[in-house]
Amino acid sequence: MMKKRGQIVIISGSLIIIAHILKYLNFDISIFNGLMIISSIVAGYPIAKNAIGALRYKILGIEALVTVAVTGAIYIGEYWEAAAVTFLFIFGAYLEARTLEKTRSSLKALLDLAPNTASVIRDGKEIKVSPDDVLKGETVLVRPGEKIPVDGLVLSGNASVNQASITGESVPVTKEKGDHVFSGTVIETGHLELEAERVGDDTTFARILEMVEEAQESKAPTQKFIEKFAKYYTPGIMLLSVIVYLITRDLELTLTLLVISCPGAMVISAPVSIVAGIGNGAKKGILIKGGEYLEKAGKIDIVAFDKTGTLTIGSPKVTNIKSYGMSEEDLLFLAAKVEMTSEHHLARAIIEEAQTRISSPIEAATDFEVFPGGGVKAVVDNEEIYIGTRKLLSDNEIFISNEIEEYLIQEENNGQTAVILAKKEKTLGVISIADKIRDDARNEILNLRKAGVKKVVMLTGDNRRVANAVSKELGIDEYYAELLPEEKVSKIKELMKNNTVAMVGDGINDAPALALAHLGVAMGGSGTDVAMETADLVLMSDSLSKLSYAFGLSRATVRNLKQNIYFAVFVVFALLIGVLTRNVFMALGMLIHEISVLLVIVNAVRLTRYKGVHKDS
Template identity: 50%
Template sequence: MNWFRKWWYGNWAVPVISGLLILASFGVQYLGGGAWNTVVGPQWWVDAGEHAHGSGQVFTLANLLMLAAAVVAGYGIVLNAVRALMTKMISIDLLVSVAAIGATIIGNFWEAAAVTFLFAIGHALEAATMNKTRSALAELVAVAPDFAVVMRDGEQQEVPAHQVRMGEIVLVKNGAKVPVDGQVVAGTGALDEASITGESIPVEKSKSDQVFAGTISRSGFLQVLATGVGADTTLARIIHRVEEAQDAKARTQAFIDRFSTWYTPAVFILALLTGLITQDVVLALTLLVIGCPGALVISIPVAIVAGIGRAARNGILIKGGEYLETSAKISAVAVDKTGTLTEGRPKLTDIVVLDQTLSRTDVLRWAAAAEAGSEHPLARPILDSAREEGVGPVGIPGDVTPVAGKGIVSAVEDTRVLIGNAPLLEQYGVTDSVGADAAANDLAAQGKTPMIVAVDDAVIGVIAVADQIRTDAPKMVERLHAAGVDKVVMLTGDTRLVAEAIGKATGIDEIHASLLPEDKLDAVAAMQRDGHTVAMVGDGVNDAPALATADIGVAMGAAGSAVAVETADIALMGDNLMKLPESVSLAKRTISVMRQNIFIALATVVALLIGVFAGGVTMSVGMLVHEGSVLVVILNAMRLMRNDQHSTAMSKAARSPATQTKDTQAVDA
């Protein structure tokens, strides 16, 4: 009985029952013989028919079945029309209601039944399609874990996932869903993170790695410290974001809504004037049906929901219809260097010894001692290398004085150590007599960040730190151009030589180097003044001003950042660069579908109006063609839910071991 109850209150019960009544009417009229086609009802009923239509035959059993079909299908339509009128809205339902009631009054029961039946089918199709296009959201909800295994009082206990407390240890076994966001404290395993990042290849996890709720263990056993539970998980934030985004209206949709508020009354006026001029009630009622802008109204939201849902399934969160529409216009993409074009994990690559009395290890020891008290990101690879070679600093670091844009000055064992660029040496009166500046320039030309090391008043060497260019960075730039982006611009705080080396390797069109955060903002604003729609890709910290100024702010690898998920216009949940051109391509496809749908809807209405005045298009035929256009619009939007084969192939290529083992170039962080 549950299935029957579900069907009865579903979208298809009304059109099915109405359709059966229509079939029964035809069966009675054409197959039942004359006895079934006689007048039914008391004498006063027959007299009423004689008075209204000139014949009591209007109340035959066949016509009554057709009337019943119209009532079943039209009841909800009339109810919706009345509710809309109560809020001072003239809706599409009102057009259909007036046409159906008018057809009934003049005794045209078939037209009344056909119009309401077809409209009910259209409504059911729309509802089913919207549910289908929201399937990405349904899939996200479906992957939400129901239960968790936690360690309490030294024992394993199975509890509802929402009852896990922060700081508890959660056990994730092979085949189980991860119930919380957290950090692995013990064990190893492979997790399928497709629900979060859109990547189908399982990711190996071990101690200190981050895991997300809703991902699935494919092998191993993990002990996870819960750092995000319930509504505070990344999965919950994604679901909330997709819900909001699919309901948010694009500018085109808002325009169509405003257009409909004027268009619908205009159809009423046209039908009324036509009826008064021609004295043809049927023609006037037919115009009401023909003028229904149903396909036009659904043309935009069905495309937006499908496009945003498709993106979410691929690990791309788009903030809403407006941002989807803007993304389709992107003509310039500005990218930060570190963590976007490069891997964001700098390593020490070179130590050039310029004092012949010292060794390579000596230069590294002095540099590490100077950097021991520095918070600069480039200090970490120097300190790590020094510890690996057994010359890491011991004890409390000495005084460290940062010199903006030049380097640092440190006190080490009562000795002044400078580490930075040539202007730092000049500022402190240190003469470069050993060619340190030339050596630094050679390293920078290779895409590395050089730092001159001076002890007291003598230059002892140059060290260089570099990051690795992402293997898919050149392909990303190529794909952005293929997606219609005119230029890809690098905005970096690094030196010109380093930036040019990376730009050459990746195919970047334009380079802006040695920039402060406010300089990046100015660069984005300049591109906007040149007429570009700009997308800015950055880490959301030092790039925050530029991200806020850009038409579209894009966050990379946002799965681990709650702020990025909530604030970025586009959040790429994974760390796959190919998601960026994929998001631009998907936005362009979605807008193309929206335009096609608008054309289909308007062309259908115009063609039907011409057909009505030219003759040959009846009320039922008009509604059939109208609902056909709705179906075409729906099917057109559903194309967005299919995989983009080119994007899928490129995404797989970017993740393949063959790609990842290619030779990489060392570049600066």
């Protein structure tokens, strides 16, 4: 289509140039007029064709205005005006298409990273196949400089892998046996042997491409408003032109009014900015699911963070063990038996510590029961064992001595999550667990404030003392502790009453809150289906540093969009006044119109080079 449009531009422009040369050489004026008419037909045919096609769907668009105006210009003998208008319109459309390609450069860069071939082992032999033909479970070989064609598990080898296509981070990471890798990433040094876990359209890279493409086609509220406005604007201009003609009886003035009133720059002002912004985000490892969310991110007043796995790294470790009447190892071994069936992150920390310290196999306890927000209960050697919070013990009438209470307070004030191990008769001990705060968390909270966020809050199921310690360390404005999942949702509802709220979580445990908030943000989303499906914005790298960039990009996009709209409206009204005061004629009006469209696009292209303005302190 672009090639064909380029050919039309060349033919039409050549005819106009030849016509002017022949006129200069004093050839008969009828030759000049004939060439201008032919040029008008060559350039005007695709315009008229599009106009008729739109009318079939009851759409009165820009092409219809130009077609009517050019037909009228030929009718009244303004052949040069007709040729100039059609040439400028088709030439402008060609330049717009070429320039718009730049706004999609980030998506094109992603497409270029798509792997072309895959080396798999079949029947004991290595063969090359299309990545789409790799079967789940097959062994895939990847060598230096090659793109990884599947999401897979490393079976053997060691390699430095550039994951920029997924996370936006260009610093390579080391991958070895037991690690997971993603399609579209590149091995810089070393080699890997993989087991294909996700193939074809199911890979993380393929899903990112699909979501970015869908996002660039989606419409922001401002864009929807402009399109609705344009729907009534074009018929309105036609009606105004009829009124002007009835008053002035000046057909040339009327036709000029039709040409210069084309709202091209206005119609394109929003989508071109949105596409550029989403493309920039994709390049940086920020998956924005549509123009609506890109626009919304710039209006966020409050950011609510989950604690575990969001402000902390999500890998808690046992830090202290305090036992009463038994050894630390025996307490830990008992706790691990109870927690073996649990999938809670604190349970995983206890089990990992037990497996590190104790060589004996750990058998899961029986009659396992979960108390949401409180802890768990299970039977070991015919005795009910409880692990959890004070509330769990209180609800089951288990006494906590002053000595144990003081120890719990001490650990919690130090930012430790202290879980109590008890049986019906007494408390057996306390296991302290801590999750390391992310290195970039404090700087990122400062950067969010620089990006325009008014308040930062933390929602956690942890106890108040731990929440207070983390909040003080990170400079968080407010915290809400000891929340059950449904209470997090209630708190988000409360915050949303008078503010625009973003919820940031891991995309799994926080799915209800992510879905409810004005903007749901999932971080560390590489390969996480729930994160990609639930959140409106996904930070593909396991780092908070992209969040303020995303908010800054959103504000830059909204600013850019408004600049485009104000400029487009100003040009239309300026031209309208120029025509009505007889200072702007048809060809000049079309030239200014096309220049305005190009300036709008060029302004939007600046967003592809946005690098953020908020640096770490």
